[in-house]
Amino acid sequence: MINVYLDDLRDCPEGFTLARTFEDAVKLFENNEVNIRTLDHDLGEDAEGFELKNGYDFVKCFCEHGLRANKIYHHTDNPVGRRNMYETLLAAQRRGFINENRI
Template sequence: MKINVFLDDYRKCPDGHVLAETIDECIDLLRSFDVEHLSLDHDLLSKTRNGLMLVHFMVKHHLYADRITIHSANHLGSKAMYNCFKDAQKEHKMPNNIKILRCPLPLR
């Protein structure tokens, strides 16, 4: 069964998605399920365990979704996350057929 995952500790989880409020919860879902869509925030309650840390972990451990959206409103953080994924694709560490999008969501 494929699921959709929404990583965020502030915004309301969209219908059809499973909420992960921490990167550890997100990692557990990526390891346990086939994830069709993964939507990621950068800024989480933990300043050191943020979305970019998750992206590095995902690349290192080959944990992916069919489609990944970075919805963070943090411009620099979301850009760093996006670039990390795109670099992984260029270096053949991540499949090129995975769609990666940046689509910031408002905080309210």
């Protein structure tokens, strides 16, 4: 079982496996059981200046594809992004996609 830390810039804390991109995080979840998932909202831009898939995109994927983690945290500095991610998880919880104690 691993702990996943999704962030494009910050150093990865000890005990976590780093995912720098949305795609990296999806691969980790597809290939491992995850204990703790913590993520940033803003994950940078591509070479043309377009925003890359962000933490909110990952939360939507997490809910849509039934990905699982025992604990979920958001370490983003983006208050609007944090709220969107949290509200999406709450909606998934109400619909039974996420257990009550997972948010």
